[in-house]
Amino acid sequence: MKNNHPYIIEINSIGSSDLGYISVAEIDGNIPFEINRVYWTYYTPNNVQRGFHAHKELFQVIVAVSGVINFKLITQFGKETHYTLDDPSKGLFIPKMHWREISFSHNAVLLCLASEKYDESDYIRDFDSFLNNGGK
Ligand code: TYD
Numbered sequence: 001m002k003n004n005h006p007y008i009i010e011i012n013s014i015g016s017s018d019l020g021y022i023s024v025a026e027i028d029g030n031i032p033f034e035i036n037r038v039y040w041t042y043y044t045p046n047n048v049q050r051g052f053h054a055h056k057e058l059f060q061v062i063v064a065v066s067g068v069i070n071f072k073l074i075t076q077f078g079k080e081t082h083y084t085l086d087d088p089s090k091g092l093f094i095p096k097m098h099w100r101e102i103s104f105s106h107n108a109v110l111l112c113l114a115s116e117k118y119d120e121s122d123y124i125r126d127f128d129s130f131l132n133n134g135g136k
Helices: 127-133
Strands: 007-010 013-016 020-023 037-042 049-055 060-066 069-074 080-085 090-094 099-104 109-114
Touching: 060 069, 060 080, 069 090, 080 090
Parallel strands: none
Antiparallel strands: 007 090, 013 020, 037 109, 049 099, 060 090, 060 109, 069 080, 069 099
């Protein structure tokens, strides 16, 4: 599994413009981990940013099933990358130990496939300690 770097997953679209489309996420198909939790966020005002945390162990694949979602990701070494999710056939793989800051169009629905159940102790919510020692 390519697990150290974020990357875009092109998810197959089954269907046609006449009939509409189906996209499928499958473990060991296009999702490189066992999915233990699925959540979605919605109605985030477009002047609000969310995230501002990293995870110690969690892997995620994020899909903008509606709208446009922009991600700023930062590694522990301060390397910054930007991704735009603007199509429901695109997923963003986010490895562990990546700080994320997320902004949304008004109609955005963010679907998250996560490798672990919710655990607040897996979060690093202080940016300086994330950069300095990985939250340890
Ligand atoms: P958080 O992951 O910080 O969301 P975001 O980065 O989008 O702002 O979660 C926001 C709140 O929701 C926080 O109090 C924890 C809670 N929460 C759960 O209880 N279970 C979950 O699965 C998730 C993702 C969040």
